[in-house]
Amino acid sequence: MAEETVDTETKIKEAARKVFVEYGYEGAKVRQIAEEAGVNIALLNYYFRSKEQLFDSIYAEAFHSFFGTMMKLVNEETPLEVKIWQITDKYLDFLIDNPMMPSFIMAQQGKKGTDFFTKLGVKSMIGSSRLAKQLVEEAEKGNIRPIKPTQFIILMMGNLVFPFIARSIVSFIGDLDETGFREFINERRTLIPDMLMTFLRKR
Amino acid sequence: MAEETVDTETKIKEAARKVFVEYGYEGAKVRQIAEEAGVNIALLNYYFRSKEQLFDSIYAEAFHSFFGTMMKLVNEETPLEVKIWQITDKYLDFLIDNPMMPSFIMAQQGKKGTDFFTKLGVKSMIGSSRLAKQLVEEAEKGNIRPIKPTQFIILMMGNLVFPFIARSIVSFIGDLDETGFREFINERRTLIPDMLMTFLRKR
DNA sequence: GTCTATAGAGCGATAGAC
DNA sequence: GTCTATCGCTCTATAGAC
Numbered sequence: 286m287a288e289e290t291v292d293t294e295t296k297i298k299e300a301a302r303k304v305f306v307e308y309g310y311e312g313a314k315v316r317q318i319a320e321e322a323g324v325n326i327a328l329l330n331y332y333f334r335s336k337e338q339l340f341d342s343i344y345a346e347a348f349h350s351f352f353g354t355m356m357k358l359v360n361e362e363t364p365l366e367v368k369i370w371q372i373t374d375k376y377l378d379f380l381i382d383n384p385m386m387p388s389f390i391m392a393q394q395g396k397k398g399t400d401f402f403t404k405l406g407v408k409s410m411i412g413s414s415r416l417a418k419q420l421v422e423e424a425e426k427g428n429i430r431p432i433k434p435t436q437f438i439i440l441m442m443g444n445l446v447f448p449f450i451a452r453s454i455v456s457f458i459g460d461l462d463e464t465g466f467r468e469f470i471n472e473r474r475t476l477i478p479d480m481l482m483t484f485l486r487k488r
Numbered sequence: 489m490a491e492e493t494v495d496t497e498t499k500i501k502e503a504a505r506k507v508f509v510e511y512g513y514e515g516a517k518v519r520q521i522a523e524e525a526g527v528n529i530a531l532l533n534y535y536f537r538s539k540e541q542l543f544d545s546i547y548a549e550a551f552h553s554f555f556g557t558m559m560k561l562v563n564e565e566t567p568l569e570v571k572i573w574q575i576t577d578k579y580l581d582f583l584i585d586n587p588m589m590p591s592f593i594m595a596q597q598g599k600k601g602t603d604f605f606t607k608l609g610v611k612s613m614i615g616s617s618r619l620a621k622q623l624v625e626e627a628e629k630g631n632i633r634p635i636k637p638t639q640f641i642i643l644m645m646g647n648l649v650f651p652f653i654a655r656s657i658v659s660f661i662g663d664l665d666e667t668g669f670r671e672f673i674n675e676r677r678t679l680i681p682d683m684l685m686t687f688l689r690k691r
Numbered sequence: 692g693t694c695t696a697t698a699g700a701g702c703g704a705t706a707g708a709c
Numbered sequence: 710g711t712c713t714a715t716c717g718c719t720c721t722a723t724a725g726a727c
Binding site: 316336 | 704
């Protein structure tokens with residue numbers, strides 16, 4: 286396959302994503318983004334007006350991907366237990382493909398106000414998600430113990446996401462190279478849903 | 489009580505900690521640290537030679553506090569279950585007093601190599617901790633299910649630390665003000681050890 | 692030890708030619 | 710749309726007076 290012909294705006298965006306995700310807003314330099322994209326600084330400002338606006342467009346996209354992927358899984362029309370296993374499996378796949386994304390999302394949250402959250406409707410998407418309803422219903426039926434949906438979702442998200450945020454530390458403590466880390470994550474494909482379901486079922 | 493007479497080096501360190509923890513290495517400016525400390529930039533370099541060395545001394549201290557506090561709890565001479573409840577309780581207290589520390593630690597891990605980890609002996613401290621031994625022994629006795637100590641410790645740490653790393657997001661999703669967030673954390677004082685113990689006990 | 696003043700490099704942004 | 714050249718600012722670090 287020959288070289289993809291990608292328009293300049295896309296090239297800049299891809300370069301910016303790479304550099305911002307690796308170095309953060311302050312650590313990323315427009316010169317490096319320009320070099321990575323194979324263009325000059327003037328073009329960055331031609332397309333995005335400023336470093337800040339370029340960053341915002343990258344961050345909004347990443348945020349959308351990070352939560353959108355979770356929201357989709359959380360709203361699947363599957364029974365509670367099946368869903369928890371699926372969320373774990375699919376979201377870990379997503380994180381393996383985007384290992385730096387959690388750190389990137391977390392590092393900048395708050396610093397930009399809560400506009401991104403509001404625009405994407407994250408609040409209602411979680412609070413009124415299918416998973417939240419299932420947790421309430423199954424508890425009413427006496428099938429699981431009662432738990433606040435927000436607590437449960439943060440419990441689940443934290444367990445999925447934390448090893449990626451703390452990757453160097455985890456790798457060091459566990460003496461893991463890249464393959465070892467991957468294995469560590471894969472062990473959690475059963476560990477996490479097993480733990481969550483065992484907890485929910487015990488009344 | 490009158491003004492504390494604090495020596496200049498300490499004043500600088502305290503100012504630096506505050507600014508670095510809030511803005512990260514790149515985002516922190518030596519001008520702001522100097523202003524915060526009530527001195528001028530020349531003095532920062534007189535005492536610490538450079539921004540980088542000042543940062544390193546702050547980071548090493550924070551790292552030591554973050555892991556040292558955990559290591560101490562993990563090596564207590566108490567039975568497994570009691571210990572897990574104690575770790576949760578005491579470490580959440582620690583995090584409530586230092587809510588920005590997890591983000592600060594996580595943001596910079598890896599970027600400085602693994603020297604800090606090595607120097608502090610974090611690896612052996614966790615791998616050969618009393619908690620790790622207890623997990624192995626209790627599993628051999630058939631009192632709990634077998635689990636790799638590293639997995640368990642990351643499970644525990646992630647659940648304790650994650651809400652602080654994702655604080656804005658958690659607060660937004662759960663519609664929590666500062667008091668609400670505090671309550672959210674306090675609910676986890678029972679939630680986390682309950683979940684962990686339920687999981688360990690179920691064979 | 693602490694200050695002022697400034698060096699010297701790097702930053703984001705833009706003017707203006709093509 | 711894309712480039713080169715450069716502006717004006719801010720950054721960290723240091724020289725030198727006290």
